[in-house]
Amino acid sequence: MRKIAYAQAALEALQEEFRRDDRIVHMSTDIPIELREEFGEERVRVTPISESVMVGAAIGLAGSGYRAIADIRMATFGFVAMDQMVNQAAKITYMFGGQAKFPILIRMSIGAGMSMAAQHSISPYSMYMNIPGLKIILPATAYDIKGLLKSAIRDNNPVISFEHSTLAPLIGEVPEEEYTVPFGRADIKKEGTDVTVVALSRMVHEALAVAEEVAKQGISVEVIDPRTLVPLDRETIGNSVSKTGRLVVVDEACQTCSAASEIISLIVEDDNIFRRLKAPPKRVCGLDVPIPYSPPMERYVIPSRERISAAVRQVCHS
Amino acid sequence: MRKIAYAQAALEALQEEFRRDDRIVHMSTDIPIELREEFGEERVRVTPISESVMVGAAIGLAGSGYRAIADIRMATFGFVAMDQMVNQAAKITYMFGGQAKFPILIRMSIGAGMSMAAQHSISPYSMYMNIPGLKIILPATAYDIKGLLKSAIRDNNPVISFEHSTLAPLIGEVPEEEYTVPFGRADIKKEGTDVTVVALSRMVHEALAVAEEVAKQGISVEVIDPRTLVPLDRETIGNSVSKTGRLVVVDEACQTCSAASEIISLIVEDDNIFRRLKAPPKRVCGLDVPIPYSPPMERYVIPSRERISAAVRQVCHS
């Protein structure tokens, strides 16, 4: 199959949907050149550095019959527009009793690893998971981002796509023919029998590397990528843990109140799964530290393969 | 001991600290009359409806040798100032390598129960728990709010106090003589042996009522109020669960990625406690719904005594 970069796959998703539906409008502070050239400046709009009105305008557009895409770039910039995302986009469908649809896609890039320090590095998706009314996608591969963004654009609700900054150049298989990836369907990136590793975003690739490594020590890891956090595919995760009896969740975000905490709680609350647990579940998360600038410190605070494999081995041997 | 209302106790904390330290400045969009009259308009400032600059100004004040208090009122209004709280206040100490202190107290009121609908009812503390650099307090009684606010004002870091709107009139014992409540020290509001119920904010009182009720059925509940979420007193909670072998966390906030999820994860990750668990831990949280306006629906989405006692009985009989 043909291989293209994650960023290219994302662009293709937008291009295909723009061709398919002329009521899609894109807003960002930057000039997305390819989109602009093909679809013109009426539909592909450069906004001032005003994220709040960018997101608010997306809501107004959506409530008026359009499909709006707002590209915020760094997730840290999103906090400037938090009122529009949390008080407005997430609640407006509900507060108005469902009388209008709000098809909105908000894209934000997340993660550490590029020495951009605390104001340009964050993985805040769990904060948004606490807000009902938003759907949240977390694409980790070229294939997934194309399929998920297409579903997101067609969805009639506010969807936030969190895309890890370091994944942009990542090459992956993407079919020529059209496809979408449905929400709420986790992807078993690797099957295994001894331990379930649920990995998020960039950590999917780290988990797969660790799975290979520990396989040599005879540990069979099942690697699951939820792909969408809201809705979350509890079933696939639950079935896997029922099978393996062991769970490790790998999430680059700060550990406290993370998506990892949520996944662990969902699993242990389930009577049947709880009874099958052979070891305490483990989180391997970012340390609760603002992302530091200097590489040695930055590497230290985000989950390393060492920490992941240590956790995997620990749950297998305890 | 003398009994006063929660709101009065909070006011006393501010008054005492204002008298104690003349470098404390208070900002809010409202006129806090008692404070204003005693301490004057230089120190007790009415801001325009501009929460972002209110919080930003608090940071600037704090970085310049003052102690700043910003009263945002409804926690939903806080999202307008999210950049200043998350990108600035929480990270500034760290990003600058600890060369300056930022003593800031931000107060926000939370919770449902007054039919104020989704844009005036929210309990977002878990969102802030995901941001390292903030301290978070959650006072549930008149005694605790006075003692915790005094500690918060003396703390050299940004502290957010989340205060449930319905607690303001709640009467409680508050000593005449001065005292403070330290951070990171949970309070066992009621001792018990069969099940540990960790309850947050207003839910502390609901949990205590349920504890009394189920006591009649011979279930001995230990009710723990963490009082501060960051830092969190894992030890007291852990010891209690090790003793009872059963855990229920009651949190009015939306369940997904809640403080309840975090507490459960911390407990089950601990090998020794995990081994002692007699039943799967349970969360009793707000449903993942924006807070609806109409009373029957609003009551339905927040944890009721029925749901709490059902959960308590379930973990005790499973």
Added chain:
Amino acid sequence: MAIDNDTLVRLYRTMLTIRRFEQRASKEYKKGSVPGLVHSYIGQEAVAVGVCANLRKDDRIVSNHRGHGHLIAKGADVRRMMAEIYGKKTGYCKGKGGSMHIADFGIGILGANGIVAAGLPIATGAALAAHLEGKNRITVVFFGDGACQEGEFQESLNLASIWKLPIIFACENNMYGVNTAATYAIAGGDIPRRAAAYDMPVKSVDGNDIEAVYETAKEVVTEVRAGKGPYFVEFKTYRWHAHFEADTIPDLRPVEEIEAWKKKCPIVRLEQRLLKAGILTGQGIKKIDTQVMAMIEEAVTYAVESPLPAPEDALADIYSA
């Protein structure tokens, strides 16, 4: 050119409808039959009525926390409004929104908003939609002097201006945000000047003079509909009641000021004008009031008799299909 008689009578009737609706809502709130918060529009009726009388059904408005008047003026059904305020299943939002979140997308009411200034960015987006549709629809966003203090205000004016969007920024300067005077909180105290700095035409008008409001709105609507870009209009007015009907926040405004403004009642002003010009007789006025009162009474009956939502209804409408 003068406003024709039918229009004047229609304006009178609508203002009176708002007044009676608000008086009743306030009464019921104090009686405890209405939960939550109710922000009264009494005293400001001329603004909503004078502006919306110049709008098409397919034009859009975005309202704020003090929105009842805007909604009635744009043609909302008082029965479903009252039912929403009562928290009933038959309300505009099925009881999910309440007083601060009433919307009727069918007639271009994109909703009231509980967050100060948050409606401005949304309205700007609605105006962008109208611009793209090319059907000469316009958007009006109503907000107060307090909203001019939030960052979202400036971002919205700026964006609407550079994109030349068909939107009217209708600022109801009632001189206070809760108890904070606009003259204190707004540097210079001159809101239109602030708006003009975003390179759009501005006007300031007596918001208690329905004829002035109507004429101004007519002119401004024509300009904006013609595609000349955004317009900012300040309506100087005053709210008679405290910030909201609950007594949790004291009204700290000077009593003399409140009394003085009550003398400038927009409804009485038009009433005297109608009588003097012989457009309506005392009889006619009474007749209208009786009809209006009946309509409000019916709305209340409808609200009272409507069923409350079932608790589980809370689980619907979080997401759209």
Added chain:
Amino acid sequence: MAIDNDTLVRLYRTMLTIRRFEQRASKEYKKGSVPGLVHSYIGQEAVAVGVCANLRKDDRIVSNHRGHGHLIAKGADVRRMMAEIYGKKTGYCKGKGGSMHIADFGIGILGANGIVAAGLPIATGAALAAHLEGKNRITVVFFGDGACQEGEFQESLNLASIWKLPIIFACENNMYGVNTAATYAIAGGDIPRRAAAYDMPVKSVDGNDIEAVYETAKEVVTEVRAGKGPYFVEFKTYRWHAHFEADTIPDLRPVEEIEAWKKKCPIVRLEQRLLKAGILTGQGIKKIDTQVMAMIEEAVTYAVESPLPAPEDALADIYSA
């Protein structure tokens, strides 16, 4: 009255220091010896230098993402700056902040900021502190044309104005935010007009003319220090490099425009003036450059030879004792 010769020479030396620092930082970044992001101040030196030359050591400044120049002009140690950019333990922030977050509270540098416009509210608070202290200290906040597009800009100007705070809003209008032209993104394109709407005095000056900048700043600083409230100054200038040193964002500005502005180099302009007036000889100029180059070289050596932080150092400084 003219600027005395010593001052002119001092201004020249400081501008050159910034230029050499930035040229070296850029070179090292492209070589890969520096991680993260580096936003070059080259071309705008006169603004930071002309303004800060009028400040007391205990005055405060707040900087933005393009901050190296501001810091050097306020007296920051280039060794610790370079070490921070290299991510070393000896850097101003122990390697935790990097290029965008350098601060030196000891000399009133309250820090650079990576979020556009976020420094303005913080600076406003610092100015409030100065007001309360009553020691006639002032605060200067540096920001770009892009920052004028964020809500925090307006909220800050408004608050500083109604509280009459001792703050100078120093806007470096280099005509672009990344690749977006200020003339496109700012309605009307007139930033001082926007600021004036917040009821404060404004000035606009050629930011590439160090003497004009210095004289203007002197006058403005005197006013603000005298307690007359905030002041807004626009400095028209231009950045020579792309938005940042990484090539991930293309520079879409017209080449002719860039070249034209390079001809207006603030350093060359002062240099010619100094030579013509015989204040400095070619020799003298060379001597200064040699000294500056040596200082930068020493800073790089210091940075290179300094130890990296230990991984566990990441766990310190999250909270203050």
